[in-house]
Amino acid sequence: MFEALLQLALQENGRTDVVVESAGTIQEAANHPAEEGALVAAKRVGLDLSGHVSRWVGDLNLRDFHIIYCMEPSVRDVVREFNLPPTVRIILVNEEQGGIPNPYQKGQEAYDESLEVIRSVVGKIVRDL
Numbered sequence: 802m803f804e805a806l807l808q809l810a811l812q813e814n815g816r817t818d819v820v821v822e823s824a825g826t827i828q829e830a831a832n833h834p835a836e837e838g839a840l841v842a843a844k845r846v847g848l849d850l851s852g853h854v855s856r857w858v859g860d861l862n863l864r865d866f867h868i869i870y871c872m873e874p875s876v877r878d879v880v881r882e883f884n885l886p887p888t889v890r891i892i893l894v895n896e897e898q899g900g901i902p903n904p905y906q907k908g909q910e911a912y913d914e915s916l917e918v919i920r921s922v923v924g925k926i927v928r929d930l
Contacts, residue, residue: 802839802912803894803901803919805848805870810923819930822866826879827885838904838912846916863889869918870894870926872901895922 804823804905811819825831835843835850841907843850863869863883868890875892877900885891901918904911 802843802848802850802916803870803923805843805850805853806846806916806919807870808927809848810927814927816927816930818852822861823853824856824861826858826876828859831855831860835872836905836912838907838909839916841909842912842916845913846920858883868892868930873903874900876900894919894926 804821808821811821833855834855835855839853840850858880861883861894863880866889869880869885869892871893874893876921878893880891881886885893895901895918898918902911902915904915
């Protein structure tokens with residue numbers, strides 16, 4: 802959901818110079834479609850995640866990125882283990898609130914809440930780029 806919402810915010814602000822990609826830190830969770838709760842939450846705000854396929858962060862060359870946004874502190878910790886150069890910024894999204902709530906296996910309300918938190922922070926992220 803973060804990838805799609807950030808891409809939308811970038812597009813709405815005329816930022817065509819930024820590439821957004823999404824990956825997770827659990828290898829076994831790679832190559833799966835978006836969870837049903839994410840599909841429903843996204844659809845409610847006009848986004849289509851039906852083509853999304855999850856990827857594992859280890860399959861990407863993280864050194865190619867300037868900024869890596871992490872949804873949870875545990876994800877940030879995993880990304881830090883890649884020993885990236887100081888030119889790659891690792892940022893916990895919504896850090897003042899402990900990150901973005903992980904809705905996985907917590908029901909539709911959790912996905913809706915997570916989406917709303919993401920929506921509340923993507924504008925600031927775009928302004929700060």
